[in-house]
Amino acid sequence: xxxxxxxxxxxxxxxxxxxxxxxxxxxxxxxxxxxxxxxxxxxxxxxxxxxxxxxxxxxxxxxxxxxxxxxxxxxxxxxxxxxxxxxxxxxxxxxxxxxxxxxxxxxxxxxxxxxxxxxxxxxxxxxxxxxxxxxxxxxxxxxxxxxxxxxxxxxxxxxxxxxxxxxxxxxxxxxxxxxxxxxxxxxxxxxxxxxxxxxxxxxxxxxxxxxxxxxxxxxxxxxxxxxxxxxxxxxxxxxxxxxxxxxxxxxxxxxxxxxxxxxxxxxxxxxxxxxxxxxxxxxxxxxxxxxxxxxxxxxxxxxxxxxxxxxxxxxxxxxxxxxxxxxxxxxxxxxxxxxxxxxxxxxxxxxxxxxxxxxxxxxxxxxxxxxxx
Amino acid sequence: xxxxxxxxxxxxxxxxxxxxxxxxxxxxxxxxxxxxxxxxxxxxxxxxxxxxxxxxxxxxxxxxxxxxxxxxxxxxxxxxxxxxxxxxxxxxxxxxxxxxxxxxxxxxxxxxxxxxxxxxxxxxxxxxxxxxxxxxxxxxxxxxxxxxxxxxxxxxxxxxxxxxxxxxxxxxxxxxxxxxxxxxxxxxxxxxxxxxxxxxxxxxxxxxxxxxxxxxxxxxxxxxxxxxxxxxxxxxxxxxxxxxxxxxxxxxxxxxxxxxxxxxxxxxxxxxxxxxxxxxxxxxxxxxxxxxxxxxxxxxxxxxxxxxxxxxxxxxxxxxxxxxxxxxxxxxxxxxxxxxxxxxxxxxxxxxxxxxxxxxxxxxxxxxxxxxxxxxxxxxxxxxxxxxxxxxxxxxxxxxxxxxxxxxxxxxxxxxxxxxxxxxxxxxxxxxxxxxxxxxxxxxxxxxxxxxxxxxxxxxxxxxxxxxxxxxxxxxxxxxxxxxxxxxxxxxxxxxxxxxxxxxxxxxxxxxxxxxxxxxxxxxxxxxxxxxxxxxxxxxxxxxxxxxxxxxxxxxxxxxxxxxxxxxxxxxxxxxxxx
Numbered sequence: 001x002x003x004x005x006x007x008x009x010x011x012x013x014x015x016x017x018x019x020x021x022x023x024x025x026x027x028x029x030x031x032x033x034x035x036x037x038x039x040x041x042x043x044x045x046x047x048x049x050x051x052x053x054x055x056x057x058x059x060x061x062x063x064x065x066x067x068x069x070x071x072x073x074x075x076x077x078x079x080x081x082x083x084x085x086x087x088x089x090x091x092x093x094x095x096x097x098x099x100x101x102x103x104x105x106x107x108x109x110x111x112x113x114x115x116x117x118x119x120x121x122x123x124x125x126x127x128x129x130x131x132x133x134x135x136x137x138x139x140x141x142x143x144x145x146x147x148x149x150x151x152x153x154x155x156x157x158x159x160x161x162x163x164x165x166x167x168x169x170x171x172x173x174x175x176x177x178x179x180x181x182x183x184x185x186x187x188x189x190x191x192x193x194x195x196x197x198x199x200x201x202x203x204x205x206x207x208x209x210x211x212x213x214x215x216x217x218x219x220x221x222x223x224x225x226x227x228x229x230x231x232x233x234x235x236x237x238x239x240x241x242x243x244x245x246x247x248x249x250x251x252x253x254x255x256x257x258x259x260x261x262x263x264x265x266x267x268x269x270x271x272x273x274x275x276x277x278x279x280x281x282x283x284x285x286x287x288x289x290x291x292x293x294x295x296x297x298x299x300x301x302x303x304x305x306x307x308x309x310x311x312x313x314x315x316x317x318x319x320x321x322x323x324x325x326x327x328x329x330x331x332x333x334x335x336x337x338x339x340x341x342x343x344x345x346x347x348x349x350x351x352x353x354x355x356x357x358x359x360x361x362x363x364x365x366x367x368x369x370x371x372x373x
Numbered sequence: 374x375x376x377x378x379x380x381x382x383x384x385x386x387x388x389x390x391x392x393x394x395x396x397x398x399x400x401x402x403x404x405x406x407x408x409x410x411x412x413x414x415x416x417x418x419x420x421x422x423x424x425x426x427x428x429x430x431x432x433x434x435x436x437x438x439x440x441x442x443x444x445x446x447x448x449x450x451x452x453x454x455x456x457x458x459x460x461x462x463x464x465x466x467x468x469x470x471x472x473x474x475x476x477x478x479x480x481x482x483x484x485x486x487x488x489x490x491x492x493x494x495x496x497x498x499x500x501x502x503x504x505x506x507x508x509x510x511x512x513x514x515x516x517x518x519x520x521x522x523x524x525x526x527x528x529x530x531x532x533x534x535x536x537x538x539x540x541x542x543x544x545x546x547x548x549x550x551x552x553x554x555x556x557x558x559x560x561x562x563x564x565x566x567x568x569x570x571x572x573x574x575x576x577x578x579x580x581x582x583x584x585x586x587x588x589x590x591x592x593x594x595x596x597x598x599x600x601x602x603x604x605x606x607x608x609x610x611x612x613x614x615x616x617x618x619x620x621x622x623x624x625x626x627x628x629x630x631x632x633x634x635x636x637x638x639x640x641x642x643x644x645x646x647x648x649x650x651x652x653x654x655x656x657x658x659x660x661x662x663x664x665x666x667x668x669x670x671x672x673x674x675x676x677x678x679x680x681x682x683x684x685x686x687x688x689x690x691x692x693x694x695x696x697x698x699x700x701x702x703x704x705x706x707x708x709x710x711x712x713x714x715x716x717x718x719x720x721x722x723x724x725x726x727x728x729x730x731x732x733x734x735x736x737x738x739x740x741x742x743x744x745x746x747x748x749x750x751x752x753x754x755x756x757x758x759x760x761x762x763x764x765x766x767x768x769x770x771x772x773x774x775x776x777x778x779x780x781x782x783x784x785x786x787x788x789x790x791x792x793x794x795x796x797x798x799x800x801x802x803x804x805x806x807x808x809x810x811x812x813x814x815x816x817x818x819x820x821x822x823x824x825x826x827x828x829x830x831x832x833x834x835x836x837x838x839x840x841x842x843x844x845x846x847x848x849x850x851x852x853x854x855x856x857x858x859x860x861x862x863x864x865x866x867x868x869x870x871x872x873x874x875x876x877x878x879x880x881x882x883x884x885x886x887x888x889x890x891x892x893x894x895x896x897x898x899x900x901x902x903x904x905x906x907x908x909x910x911x912x913x914x915x916x917x918x919x920x921x922x923x924x925x926x927x928x929x930x931x932x933x934x935x936x937x938x939x940x941x942x943x944x945x946x947x948x949x950x951x952x
Contacts, residue, residue: 010484014473021472021513208468211526214432215485215533216457371434 003224007217011225018199019229028195029233033187033241040179041249051134054088054097055081059105063149067103070145076137092124099123099134111149180251181337182306184241185267185329186297191234192271193278193296194289200226200279201288219368227272234268235261245337255336259346263336266353267329271296273360274325280367300326305334328352379446381537381569382408382431387440389426389592393839400426402592403440408537408571408585413563415583416573417677419871420842423592424573425465428541431571432462444537461535463526465542471515475506475525478514479532486533500528503558518744520551527558538562540572544579545868548742549899549944556582575871577674578940588677595680600673607671607679609651610635615643617663622883627660629880636678636876640903641923647675674872681873708733708860708891709754714763716749723749725914727763731893731907733859736886738908739895742947746914747895751864754893756780768859781809784858786849786866794838798829798848801837802855809856823851843874850881861885863894867901879904899940910943917950 019025053071057064071077080097082088088100102120104110110118121138125131203209212222242260245251253260274296282288302308303317304326310318321327328349335345389401400423408414416424429435430442433449433456442449444456469478479500483493501507504524509517514525523543530538538559544552556579562568572583580586580600587597596603616624625637625644633654636647648654653666709731716724724746731737741747752758754767756776765772770779792801802823806816824830827847832840837848846866853861863882867875875898882904886892894905902908903922910918910925918925922939929942937945 004487006484006487010481013484014470014477014481017477018470018472203468206468206471207464207466208470210434210464211462211468211529212485213434214457214460214462214464215482216454216487217485218454371436 003218003221004216007221008224008228011217011221012228015199015225015229019233025195025199029191029237030240032190033237034244036183036187037180037241037244037249040183041176041244049076050078051076051099051130051137052078052080052097053138054091054100055079055103056083056085056088056100057081057103057107059103059107061108063108063111064103066149067145070141070148071101074137074141077141092122095124097124098130099138101138111146176249177251177338178334179307180245180249181333182304182330184238184245184264184333185304185326186300186306187237187241188234188264188268188329189271189296189300189326191237192230192268193275194292195233196226196230196272196275197278197282197288197292198285199230200276201282201285204279204283205285213371219365223276223364223368226276230272230275231268234271235264238264238268251337253337254340255346256341259341260333260336263329263332263346263350263353266350266357267325269357270325270353270360273357273364276364277360277367280364299324303327304330306330325353325356328356379410380407380443381410381445382406382571383441383443384427384431385441385443387430387437387442389423389430389435389437396839399592401430401437404589404592404594405440406587406594406597408569410569411563411567412584413559413570413572413582414585414587415580416571416587416589417575417577417580418589418595419681419873422589422871424589425541426592427589428462428539428571428573429464431539432460433457458533459535460537460539461530461533462539463530463541463543465545469514469522469526469529472513474511474513475517476510478525478529482529482532488532496532496534500531503561504528505554518551518742520547520554520742523547523551523555524558527555531558531562534566534568536568538568538570538572540570542573542575545575548897549940550742550947552576552579553944577672577677581673586673588680590681590684595684603673603676604671607647607675609668609671610648610679611645611669611671611675612648612653613640613643613645613667613669615665616660617665619660619663622887624660626880626883628656631656635682636675638876638900638903641926642921645669647671647679678872678876685873706733707731708735708768709737709893710764710766711750711754712764714750714753714765715761716746716753716758717761723914724753727914727916729909729916729919731891733891734886734889735906736882736892736894736904738902738905739893739911740899740902740908740943741895741911744913745911747911748864749914750911751862751893751895755783755785755862781856782858783860783862784853784856785862785864786853787864792837792845792849792852795836797834798837798840799833801848801852802829805852806855811856819855819857823855827851842870843877846870846874846878850878854885858890860891860893863892865895865897867896867898875901899943900938902939910946912947912950918946 019029055068057068068079072079080091082091082100085100085102088097088102091097092100100120100122102122104120107118119142121135123131123135123138203212209222238261242253242257246253275292278291278295279288282291300306303310303313303321303324305321306326310321310327313321332346332349335342384404384406387401387404388399391398391400404423404427406427416427418424426435430437430449431444433442433444433453436450445459447455447459449456470481473481476497479497483496488496501510504521504527506521506525506528509521514522517525527540527543530540540559543559544555547555559570559572560582563570572579574580583600585597586600586603588595614624614628615621619627621639621642621644625639628634628644628646629637631654633649634646635649638645646653655661656664707730711727711729714724714727715722727746727750729737739747739750749758753760753765753772756767756772756779759773767779768782770782772779793804796804802820806819811819824833827850829848829851832844837845840848850866861882867878870878879901882892882894886906894901896902902925905922907919907921908925909916918928925946926937926939926942929937929945931937931945934941934945
């Protein structure tokens with residue numbers, strides 16, 4: 001099969017005209033990425049801030065006042081006081097507060113006693129993730145306050161442990177720093193797989209492919225005619241996302257931009273390969289869209305480690321994530337953005353992407369119909 | 374082998390099977406066919422006969438299960454590249470890119486065929502001139518009319534100057550004027566460039582213009598011959614009948630009862646029959662006495678019908694049992710009245726000052742080219758679209774104030790036979806009867822009625838999507854009649870349906886009308902206008918002509934065409950209007 005430059009040029013030009021005139025593909029390529037980035041950059045936060053805490057203080061003393069003030073000064077909490085437990089529980093049921101701190105009347109005495117619980121903490125566990133965060137924060141604040149108090153009063157601390165946190169790579173522990181890079185993988189899946197599968201299915205649906213197969217055009221030209229435009233579109237989406245990440249959300253880019261782009265190229269090829277393969281199976285746009293969302297977009301969202309940590313998934317699911325291309329790219333993205341060119345992480349992931357890209361292209365070439373049946 | 378090398382197309386014992394669902398369909402059975410260089414060959418035959426499969430196999434889109442297909446000596450199994458360089462193929466729905474302009478579509482196909490930049494310009498100019506698309510080069514293909522789209526499709530196919538042109542129903546759904554232009558382009562190509570053409574068509578007048586006509590049915594060739602020879606087979610068998618005392622519809626159903634009548638159609642106010650012998654059979658005395666007989670010229674359709682009838686004998690349908698609509702004797706009663714109706718879509722006026730009325734029990738035709746405003750008028754009459762101005766009453770109900778009430782009295786069957794393709798025949802009927810609000814015993818009765826009257830018993834459990842088009846049409850009509858409507862709206866009911874199924878359809882429609890059901894019908898097939906009592910021809914949203922078929926043909930009589938067919942009359946009148 002010889003590739004003709006004229007034919008290929010014609011196909012690529014046609015595809016660009018169609019992209020330009022079709023508002024829905026323009027929207028998927030440019031509006032949706034911006035929307036997703038804004039949503040995840042600003043709207044979704046996995047950090048707990050200004051968490052409403054209900055207080056039930058049975059006897060107000062200077063010690064309890066000082067303890068409450070420690071929470072008041074923190075940007076993580078917002079104090080609300082209740083007269084008794086019943087009221088506080090009621091507030092928690094109505095989700096007005098996320099936790100209750102109960103100080104009994106003997107709080108003053110109990111504070112420095114060994115092995116006896118001085119305070120009771122009740123955390124709303126409906127959202128497990130937030131619950132863990134909150135209980136962590138509360139404990140941290142408690143220890144801090146206790147240490148401070150012990151130093152002032154010269155009392156030896158019964159709790160021997162003193163934890164010192166030092167968080168690396170994302171020292172402010174901002175969730176956007178870790179969400180925004182991962183989002184690039186989701187956006188590129190959208191352009192590479194969803195858009196490509198849909199436009200190819202559109203050609204089946206409208207009968208344009210039947211007329212085209214009867215011309216001297218060959219299979220590689222038809223596939224390249226789709227690949228080239230959507231590759232360019234996908235890289236455009238990637239550059240737009242990187243620019244927004246770095247300039248708008250001020251996510252640090254510690255690794256090399258060139259390495260990032262190279263990995264992006266690899267991942268986009270995998271996504272395009274998946275898109276083309278789907279379009280061969282699904283010959284109408286609706287089915288193609290459904291399949292693309294279920295087998296590419298949703299896994300990229302849920303199973304790639306973009307939001308949910310792969311390490312804490314059940315083992316079966318963990319094993320499954322090895323089949324998800326986005327997993328490798330998310331690992332690369334998070335490493336390159338937040339820690340730098342860590343070759344030991346980047347290289348194996350790149351290799352995985354390369355293998356997947358080759359696999360999908362060979363399968364697409366093998367499965368592509370040269371005829372109508 | 375060697376003498377066959379130069380043949381543009383050579384099928385030798387080709388078989389092709391498909392499986393659809395549980396059924397296996399033999400689309401081509403041991404079919405052999407050759408096409409001579411520089412000729413036009415027409416493929417005709419009922420829907421589902423295998424015409425499209427044959428053309429797709431010639432292009433190499435399907436490979437034969439057994440047998441061999443050679444295009445200019447190249448086997449389709451091995452040499453698709455060589456074949457694709459020599460042929461031009463236009464599928465039934467030509468895949469124009471609707472979001473590209475006319476010029477962009479042409480450029481794409483020029484690129485795909487690697488037409489050099491030097492050749493390109495003058496070929497574009499030639500084709501634009503021929504197709505009359507020169508003024509529209511910047512228009513998006515999706516915004517062209519149906520006829521213009523087909524012409525553009527043909528232009529794209531002709532860009533590479535193919536030596537063999539394969540066209541799958543190039544003129545289906547195209548109005549008569551555009552159809553004639555398409556045909557001119559094809560003939561020009563054959564004369565000037567020595568192209569060979571193989572096309573499938575449902576139009577007999579097109580088949581008549583070909584060098585050879587191939588009739589296929591059920592994957593086999595029934596006959597192949599020149600149009601003249603086909604017609605000669607039946608010369609002397611055709612007569613035109615008129616009866617002094619009997620209305621022509623009644624006359625038709627009476628003469629049809631004779632075993633010796635192969636076919637009968639209504640033409641103007643007479644009945645045209647094809648007989649087994651070269652003379653009329655002996656009719657009962659009450660017919661024979663006042664019968665006025667004149668010989669008629671045999672045409673291609675007569676020949677095909679008589680050949681097809683040998684394989685598919687007429688299933689003598691029981692006369693349709695329907696409840697007489699009251700007042701059916703009061704013929705002055707206008708059931709549909711349209712007065713000064715306008716319809717605007719933004720700045721565009723689709724229907725302009727429309728006026729007509731339809732009497733009870735009449736078959737009323739709405740004819741016109743694509744975009745003439747037929748569908749808009751139809752939708753307004755069904756209460757699906759409000760009118761912008763004017764008065765519209767259907768079954769005595771003003772549609773502005775009581776559309777729902779009017780809808781209970783009408784049945785509607787659309788072009789696309791809006792059935793649920795993945796429901797069975799039974800389930801479709803269950804659904805439609807409940808949608809019309811039929812309950813319990815009454816509902817059961819009506820469904821039973823439909824099964825008997827429309828002969829649906831053996832297909833009750835098949836998915837309606839897998840049925841042949843003629844059956845789908847039958848089912849759609851059954852569903853539309855479920856609630857015993859007074860008025861039946863038929864939107865292009867016979868589009869794409871083969872001649873046998875079309876005859877069956879019209880026989881039913883006539884019976885409905887005879888029982889007082891008012892029928893309003895749109896059609897592209899001009900000869901079907903003959904079945905109407907009265908009709909209007911719409912052009913650009915206005916009524917150009919109204920009257921009975923005979924009256925309309927009367928107005929188109931010219932020196933060179935003393936006895937115009939409905940189609941000739943239509944073209945003549947449209948052209949007169951436009952000039």
